[in-house]
Amino acid sequence: MKDPVFVIHGVANRNRKEFTSVVSALAAAAGVDMVPVHWGDLGARDQFIDAALPVYRPDEADVLRDGPDPEALVVAPLAAALFDHPLDEGRQLSYVDAAVRERLDAQGEDESESGGLRDHGGRDHLDPDQILEYVREAWADTEWLCRTDDAQLLRETGGALARSILDEADPELDDAYYGLRGGGADGDGRLRSLVRRRLNDLDRVAGAAVQAVAARLNHAMRSRFGPGTTRFLGDVLVYQRHQDAVHARVRQVIDEVDPRLGRSPDRPVRIAAHSLGGVIAVDMATAAVPLWTESLVTFGSQAAFFHVCDPRGGQLAPYAGSVPVRLPVSLNRWTNLWEPLDVLAFAASRVFRLHDGTAPVDLPVHHQASTGMWTHSAYWDLPYVASVIGDVMGQTQPRQNLQ
Known part of the structure; x- marks a missing residue:
């Protein structure tokens, strides 16, 4: 036996x-x-492990809040940690550029189909090359968009930017900057400012979304896998001693x-x-x-x-x-x-x-x-x-x- x-x-x-x-x-x-x-x-004594784990509170997850303490804004370090690999800016902007041109072309087709009632001969003055030039100027100042290689996110950014510019340039809107279509120094300055503002807005939205997902994933990982991993480490430490x-x-x-x-x-x-x-x-x-x-x-x-x-x-x-x-x-x-x-x-x-x-x-x-x-x-x-x-x-x- x-x-x-x-x-x-x-x-x-x-x-x-x-x-x-x-x-x-x-x-x-x-x-x-x-x-x-x-x-x-x-x-290991594992009954008190939870006392050492950070607690996730959704209302405290927004690191983009304004405040007097500049150290409270940890966007750049977090973005760099999540997207730490160098990216080809030209490739990034190609997605943005393609989406901008597609949206402007679609708007032009809509205006043509409406009998030119909204065209006023002005759409041609929204030059996609000029828009991309202003995007390129502001791109390095973004915290999140300049670090992503997600083609879908970049295309959506370009589309949203184009729609925003078109809305601002719509002559039928009382508060629109109709001068965007008129060209000239004033129109160019307004367009440059608008591109920078809207790109900054989109960057903040992208950052907030990434951080929200990351925070919830962090919490889920800690909640589901944290106790097992922590107990593993605790018993390893005790066994070593x-x-x-x-x-x-x-x-x-x-x-x-x-x-x-x-x-x-x-x-x-x-x-x-x-x-x-x-x-x-x-x-x-x-x-x-x-x-x-x-x-x-x-x-x-x-x-x-x-x-x-x-x-x-x-x-x-x-x-x-x-x-x-x-x-x-x-x-x-x-x-x-x-x-x-x-x-x-x-x-x-x-x-x-x-x-x-x-x-x-x-x-x-x-x-x-x-x-x-x-x-x-x-x-x-x-x-x-x-x-x-x-x-x-x-x-x-x-x-x-x-x-």
Whole structure:
């Protein structure tokens, strides 16, 4: 009879009863006897995390408000942060120019169809080249439009600008600047001023829209994904400081089954581990005094990422970037599962090599739409994960490979 598979959880598992239930379901699905290793009570204190998160209030999201404090206007830094890549101004203005000409042409067709009653022979004096010249003069002073490469937004800007100019130049409107159509120095000055004012207005509207969307997206990301990410970071910090206590808990659970397990190559353990649990398992299997491990299955784990960033020590050499790190014989076989949308899952095969020269097996887990966007906790319920664990743990590995 094979020894059981010990299952080590990852971050944010505070409820021992719930974890035990999850492991029971996984064991049934995988067809393997499993023992849960719960260490969540040693993790970060997460009940007060919300106190450290900024609170989003829609009425305070407008950073375009006027005020005596110039530092309150953070438009330029925010715009630069959101659109930090250089853009081709000529290409931007080509979209604006095309929309202006299209709108002026459409207006000309409308006036022709009306029998010339509104034309007054004046439309020809709204020169699109002159309008573009004034747009180019004012373009560098915009905060948002000059940083966007969105063709639709630029076309809409040109169309709105043209409509505004046409409205101002309409002789049928009592408050219109009819002089815009008449040309001359006065008309040119009015046109230049109008283009600058309207472009500034459109720029502020675009900025307000971007900031509103960004603020709501920020809030949604913090609300939906923030707690999981924050708890991940909290437990990582605690584990880095209190590895010995966590390792002792794992060892205690194994000893309760059989104190000989994992002490030598004659009685290696089998482990399945999620997230930070995979890091714990690799750390213990590669320690100076290792937990001898026959088969390891990790899912949504970060062992390779952690070792690349900060070498783990024990029997592991630092990763130098060209040659994979050789794992000791105390970690015999390793299968690593990762889900494409899980930002906390990393591959192992490029960073590590097993003692026999083969790479750990990296297996992608097909994304299921029902899991949503936060997939880091989805592995437990996925049939494929249970199937892989069952297949790996059901294999018989010759003991001499562990010598």
